[in-house]
Amino acid sequence: MGRRSPYPEEFRNDAVALFRAAAGRRTYAAVASDIGVTGETLRSWVRQADEQAGRVGGRGRDSEAAESRDEELVRLRAELGRLRKAEKGLEARAGDPAAGGLVFREGDEGMTGRWTFISVHRADFGVQRICRVLRVSRSGFYRWLAGAEARAVRRADDDALVAEIREIHSSHNGTYGVRRVHAELRGFGHTVNRKRVERLMRREGIEGRHLRRRKRTTVPDRLAPTAPDLVRRDFTAGNLDEKWCGDITYVQVGGTWLYLACVLDICSRRVLGYSMATHMRTELVTDALTMAVATRSGRVEGVIFHADRGSQYTSAAFAQVSDHFGIRRSMGRVGSSYDNALAESFWQGLKREALRGALTTVRQARLEIFQWLTYYNTRRRHSSLGYLSPVEFEQQHQRGRRLTLAA
Template sequence: MNDQTKKPNKSYTSEFKESAVKLANETDQPVSQTARELGVNVNTLHTWISKYSKPVKTVANRSDEHIYDEVKRLKKELAKVIQERDLLKKGHSVLCKGNFVKYAWITDQAKDYPVTILCRFMDVSRSCYYDWVSSPKTDREKENEALTEQLKKLFEDSRKTYGTRRLKRKLAEKGVHISRRRIGRLMKKAGLFCKTKRRFKATTNSKHNKRISPNLLEREFTVSQPDRYYVGDITYIATKEGWLYLAVVIDLFSRQIVGWSMDERMKAKLVNDALLMAIWKRKPMDGLLWHTDRGSQYASDSHRKILSDHNIIQSMSRKGNCWDNAVSESFFHSLKTELTHHCRFKTRVEAKQATFEYIEVFYNRERLHSANDYLSPVDYEIQQEIA
C-alpha cells in the first residue's frame, strides 16, 4: 500500500462517543466486546465511559429481617411471573398447534425451563412427551432438526432480516451446503418469517431558489477505490415525541456508513455534521465526489463552504429522480424494513440509540451486503486491503 492510500488515525465526534458509551453501559456484554463491535480501541472506550457516564445513585441497605424476607418473597414471585410471561411470548403461536409441534417446541425450550413446567404450559402429558422424545427418528429428520436449530440462530443474529439467499451464504461459511428451497421449507415449518416491508416517503425539499449542481455520478454506483465517491440523503424516524431526522454519508466502494447525524430539526446543520463526521473519520483526498439529491440543506451556503474548504466536488440527482441516488434509498429501505417500522420509540433519545447500534454494530460490521459479494462493509474493506 503506498503512502497516499494509508489511513491516518481515526477521529470520532462527541455524538459518536456519547452513543458508544450509552451502548456499553446498557448492554450486559463486556466493554471489550462492545469496543470490537464498534471498531474502536477498548482503552479508548473506557476513557469515553469515564468522561461521559453519569454517576449511578445507590440505595442504602436495610438490615430489617422482615423487609429482607418480604423482598425475597417478592423476588421469587416476580421471577415466576417473568417466567410465565416469557413462556407466553415464546409459545403463544404453538398453543393451538398439534402435539408433535408442541413436543418439538418443548424440546427446544428445555434447556432454559423445566420440562414439567413446559408440559403443563402446553397442556400435554409429560409421559407422552418423553415417549415422543425416545421414539426413533430417521437420519433426515435428525438432520432437519439440526439444520433448523442453526437457521434459528442465524435468523436471530440477523435481527430477523435474512432470507434464504443470505442464510444459504452463512451456512456455507460453516461448511453446510443446502438449497435455498430446503432452507425455505425449514424456515416455514419453524415459523421464521422476515420482517415485512412498508413504503416510506422522501423528506428533503427540492423546491428552492438555490444553485443546483449537475449530476456527475450518472448512476455509476460501482467504484474500485474507497473514499473517492460518497452519497448521502436524509430520512425521518417516528417517535412519540415527534420526528427524529437522520442524515447519512455512504462510501460507494463498500457501502459503509462513514458519517451520520441525528437531530429533531431538518436544517443544514444536520447534513453538515454528517459530512464532517465522514471527513474527520476517513480523511479523504482532494477531489472526492459528493452526490445527493437537490434538497435545500445540500444547496445551502454553509454546506457549499464545507465542500469548498475540503476540495470536494458536488453532484446532485436530476429533479424527481430517486434512482439517481439509489444507494442511499436502498440503505433507508433496509433501516426502515429491519428496524424503525417495527419499533414504537417513546423518545428521540431511544430512537437515536437504536439507530446508532443498527448503523455502527449491525449494518457496518455484521450485515451481509450483496454488492460486497455478501460481506459486511467493514469486512469487505479489510479483504480489499489484504488483496
C-alpha cells in the same frame, strides 16, 4: 491539555450510550468491536462521560429516570404485542389432532400419513387389511419402512440445521432472509444448498423482514444553485473514496420527529458518517459529512458526493464545507428517487430491520439507530458485496490493492 479525539462527539456519546444500555451483559471489548474502536478507547470515553456527569451533579437524574421508565414501558408494550401474536394460534380448529398423528384429519391424505398410520396399527389389523382399505400397496409400505433409518438421519440433520438457522436469525434480530442466512452458514463452513435452507425456513415459519413504503421527505430549494449529476445512476465504484452518497430520513418518536443524515461509500456500502437531531437544518448534513471525512482521516480530496436536491444539500453552508475538504458535489434530479437509489435502499433496510416498534423517547431511538448502524458496518452481510459486511469488504479490498502494488 490532552490530544483531541479523532472521533466526533456525537459518535462518542452514542458509543457510551450503547455500552451502558448493555447493563453489564457485554464487555468493553465486545461493544468496542461492534463500533470499530478498541476496548480501552471505549473505556476512556465512558470514564470521561462519568466524570462529566459528576461535575454536572444530580440535575439530570430525574430526566434519566423518566426516560428509563419510558423505555421500560416500550419494552412491556412490545412483550404484550408478542404475546398477543402468540395467542393467534388458539383459534377455531386449534384443538384438532396434529398432522401425522394416530387418527386421520383433513390434510393427512399424503402418503407419509398413510404409511405412519399403517405402521402404528399393523399389529392390530395387519398390513394387508389396512393397505386394502387405504388402497395402497404393501410393497410401497415396506419400502417406506426400510428407509426409516435414513429418514431419521435426515431429520436429525435438518433439526441441527434448523437450530443453527434460528441462532443466526435471532443474532441478526430476525432481519435475515433465506439468502443472507445461507451466506452466513456458508461463512461458517457449511456446504448446504440454498433451497434446503429455504425449505426448512418455510417449514419453521422463519422469515426475514420485508420492505415497507416510506414517505418522500426531500424539500428542494428551487432558487439555490445546484451541482451537476456526476453519478448518473451508476452506483458502482472501483475504489474506496471514489464516490460517496448521502440523504436524510426521519423517524417518528412519540409526538415529534428525529431526523437522520448518513454518508455512504458507494464502493463498500459502508456508513462513513451520520448525524441525528430533532431538526432538519443544514448542520445535520454537514455534521454527517464531517464525520465521514474524519473516518477517512481527512484524505478525501476529489471524492464525489452525490445527494438529492434537498435544501440542506444545495445550501451555501454545505457547499462551503464540501469545498473546504476538496469534495466534488453531485446532485440528481428533483422528484426522482432512482437518482439516489443507493441511499433510498439503505433507508429501507434501516426501517425494515431496526425500527420495528413504537419509539417514545429520542434517547431510545438514537440508541437503536446507532446500534443498527454499527451492526450494518461490521456484521450485516450485503448481497452486492458477495455477502460480506462493508468492513470485511474494505479489508479484503485494501489487502488486494496492497498485493497488486507489491507485485
